[in-house]
Amino acid sequence: MTIKKKKRPIKTLAKGRPPTIQKSKSISRKATRGLINTIHQLEKKKAQAVAKGDKSSEAKIEAEISALGGIQKYQQASLQGQRNDRGGDSSRVLMEWLKPKFHASGLTADGSVRMLEVGALSTTNECSKSGYFDMERIDLNSQGEGILQQDFMKRPLPTDNTQTFDIISLSLVLNFVPDAQGRGEMLLRTLDFLKSRTNSSHDAFPCLFLVLPAPCITNSRYMDEMLLETIMNALGYIKTYSKVTQKLVYYLWRRTSCAPTKIPIFKKVELRSGSIRNNFSIALRGSTVRGG
Incomplete structure (x- = not known):
């Protein structure tokens, strides 16, 4: 009676690598967007707290940002978004x-x-x-x-x-x-x-x-x-x-020209109403003298 030898599975380099150097999982699109948006909002709140001199709120918000991984985690999410399958x-x-x-x-x-x-x-x-x-x-x-x-x-x-x-x-x-x-x-x-x-x-x-x-x-x-x-x-x-x-x-x-010597004033003025709108804006103080 002939005994058939069991075929051994072919080993690959990937299977032979220790778990410590396996490719890390990428962040999902939803998680990427969520993390970036959350850190954006917290940074804005922190800036408002700093402007008011509210040290307690500033420290609390900074702790929230750190708990999310801080700027390093934000940049990781941003790099993830640069992948070709995320828009490049x-x-x-x-x-x-x-x-x-x-x-x-x-x-x-x-x-x-x-x-x-x-x-x-x-x-x-x-x-x-x-x-x-x-x-x-x-x-x-x-x-x-x-x-x-x-x-x-x-x-x-x-x-x-x-x-x-x-x-x-x-x-x-x-x-x-x-x-x-x-x-x-x-x-x-x-x-x-x-x-x-x-x-x-x-x-x-x-x-x-x-x-x-x-x-x-x-x-x-x-x-x-x-x-x-x-x-x-x-x-x-x-x-x-x-x-x-x-x-x-x-x-x-x-x-198109040298730097202007006088900048007009641009204030934060509502252009469109609606509860779903965001608050992004750009303002200029005006009357700023610059060198040519």
């Missing part, structure tokens, strides 16, 4: 807009375009891989080499043109600023770090790439696209490209 990174849209201009002008991928990426999460996004840009990346909480830990609002002002940029990227950054006045100040500050039209060596520049959650523009009580464009025009920008998706709005604003 926003700089792909920027490259879709800029590549035809680069080709038309004969610009090669020689790293001659200076770019400041504020709120950078990765060194391998589409812009970084393109070869066109001399990248400088900053973030409040750097997630790795190649990203400087720095607050854009505290970044030292340029002392000469070599410290300015052809393009600044604010992708999902402005909406994280907790108040309307702070958002206006951030937009105003971009003018300090952009080259002037005369100092930029490329026709498409200097410019600002701005990405926001779509509801900030499409479903806000205090903001719509017309008002955003009016504010940007007052700062010396004109809209060259825009794209609206279900989740995000993308804009490319080209600087």
Whole structure:
């Protein structure tokens, strides 16, 4: 009688790996959105508590943020959202807009375009891989080499043109600023770090790439696209490209002049009513004298 040998299962490298190096589970879409929204709301409440000098509330809110994982967990969720199956990174849209201009002008991928990426999460996004840009990346909480830990609002002002940029990227950054006045100040500050039209060596520049959650523009009580464009025009920008998706709005604003010497006042004024609206807004103090 012939005894059949049992076939041993074929071992794979994956099965041979210890559990400690198995691929970690990704955060679900619902959990990602929920975490980001919750931290946004808590940051806004914390800013309000700080403004009122309410130390007790500030500490309580800070504890809630820490319990959720803090800024590190927020950035993990943001990186998760950049995966291709979650929509991919926003700089792909920027490259879709800029590549035809680069080709038309004969610009090669020689790293001659200076770019400041504020709120950078990765060194391998589409812009970084393109070869066109001399990248400088900053973030409040750097997630790795190649990203400087720095607050854009505290970044030292340029002392000469070599410290300015052809393009600044604010992708999902402005909406994280907790108040309307702070958002206006951030937009105003971009003018300090952009080259002037005369100092930029490329026709498409200097410019600002701005990405926001779509509801900030499409479903806000205090903001719509017309008002955003009016504010940007007052700062010396004109809209060259825009794209609206279900989740995000993308804009490319080209600087057309030197920084304005006087800024109009833009207050938080209701444009649309309704209980389902959000409170995103941008305000400018006005009468702000800037250098040319």
